[in-house]
Amino acid sequence: MQFQWYDPDTGAPVISIANYGINFSSGAIDVLGKPIYIKIGIDSENNILGIKPLQEEEDGVIKFISRERQGNVRITSKDFIRFIKSKLLDEDIIEDSAKKYIAKWDKDNEILIINLNDPIQK
Template sequence: MSFTWASKKPKDGVATLYESNITLNKAASSHFEHAYNVLLGLDLDSKRIAVKPISKEESDIGAIPEEKRHKITVRSSYARVCNKKFLKEVADLAKIDLKDNNSFKYKAKWSKEDALLVIDLTQPEV
């Protein structure tokens, strides 16, 4: 017999979209352990969300305008970014209904090159 033993740690990043927030699983949130804030970006052409960590130092020197910074809450098994207005734009782009406690899961991959997490709205998690 050749068993493959299951790990308790998820290896694939998953982002769950809700009406008011994006919740990242442990694998995806591991890149934000030292983030002070994040930037949220939306690529309308390729239907992708970018979540880029901002350090305290970057925040303190004022390199990024305050209205572009978003609070991230990082816990031991997940991270969460809240922005209802942004998620309405995402829902319109992805043609999903986030109302009535609906949620949708998408694959999330870390881009080393750009130092950001990419959530692909064309790749729902099954």
């Protein structure tokens, strides 16, 4: 068996998304491997966001770890949120108030997956 041990200082990989942007918890930052850059993509048929960690700059990247403050990374970009909404069949998935999601690491594709159909229930 291969156990992955819980670290209370890091916590679960939680992503918060609202009309102002996207926030990554320390757990999500840790799962991504604290990359210098990320790319964000969307599977609009399944309402899934994909976050690809990158250590080198290429077209379409977003600076990531340099934005870390108090253990979180916030990417504030209404244009980015408009892009996501334009690709979703139901743009009401993203609301004014933040929704939180548990992110999962896809080790085969090396992408952090956020299922927008499955927010954390309050």
